Amino acid sequence: MSRKNDRDAPPPVPERLPTPAVDAHTHLDACGDGTAADVTALLDRAGRAGIERVVTVADDLAAARWAAEAATWDERVFAAVAIHPTRTADFGDVEKAEIERLAAAERVVAVGETGLDYYWDYSPPDAQQEAFRWHIDLAKRIGKPLMIHDREAHEDLLRILEEEGAPDTVVFHCFSGDADMARRCVDAGYVLSFAGTVTFRNAKGLHEAAKLVPPEHYLVETDAPFLTPHPFRGRPNEPYCAPYTVQGLAELRGEPVDVVADSVRSNAERVFGLSSSQTVTST
Structure with missing residues (x-):
């Protein structure tokens, strides 16, 4: 097989984790064809690796509708809905009303992903910040966790959370800060979700974080189809790849894999109120 084809090939399904874990942030709609049958296949593959539940996350209105509906197709799937900061240039009353409606659904377990992204210039900072404040308020009003997207915006994010008053539970999805940022977040009571980036060899600051x-302040996620863990960086990502990140996190922390996997599971259950027995009903 050529080197190019190697890069295009999905990673192998890893050895099953010794204790089940949860993928705290994925985009199932971008991992396959978006059908109920495909979602089941994605979760079956994940289950063979020990990832028994996932939170599929929206970044625009269409994705939010899909995520809320997909969470009714399979008891292993939960959802988070919001408008991504890069899509907030035209964030108006119609979008707000629909996100608020979807966020109230039982199997929607978080408001996200919302936050700030200063890397891309698709939406001006003022619009992003206004939308972020609205999502903070929504999370507080409905009593659900806030799932944050943070790209090159650490200081403004922390400032706005302090100004608005953070919800009871805040998750920094794909945490990208260093040890100092991690300490500040933990001191504020926030939860840090580590993606495949924590396994990248050049991510020294993230390793220290x-x-x-x-143990009670971290989650693991794939952010699939992006950020595939080392040694498969650049290949297609799916929830079944989360054990590679669990393994990498365990190595960094000097802890057994089963201990880290168990923390990931129990933290996700606490943070998102996950239960496989929650009734699956149409939105």
Whole structure:
């Protein structure tokens, strides 16, 4: 097989984790064809690797509708809905009303992903910040966790959370800060979700952050189809790849894989109120 084809090939399904875990942030709609049968296949593959539940996350209105509906197709799937900061240039009353309606659904377990992204210039900072404040308020009003997207915006995110008053539960999806940022987040009571980036060899600051986070303050995610863990960086990502990140996190922390996997599972259950027995009903 050519080197190019190697890069295009999905990673192998890893050895099953010794204890089940949860993928705290994925985009199932971007991992396959978006049908109920495909969602089942994605979760079956994940289950063979020990990832028994996932939170599929929206970044625009169409994705929010899909995520809320997909969470009714399979008891292993839960959803988070919001408008991504890069899509907030035209964030008006119609979008707000629809996100608020969807966020109230039982199997929608978080408001996200919302936050700030200063890397891309698709939406001006003022519009992003206004939308972020609205999502903070929504999360507080409905009593659900806030799932944050943070790209090159650490200081403004922390400032706005302090100004608005953070919800009871805040998750920094794909945490990208260093040890100092991690300490500040943990001191504020926030939860840090580590993606495949924590396994990248050049992510030294992130490695130090992962080492110091208390066991009750971290999650693991894929952010699939992006951010595939080392040694498969650049290949297609799916929830079944999360064990590679669990393994990498365990190595960084000097802890057994089963201990880290168990923390990931129990933290996700606490943070999102996950239960496989929640009734699946149409939105």
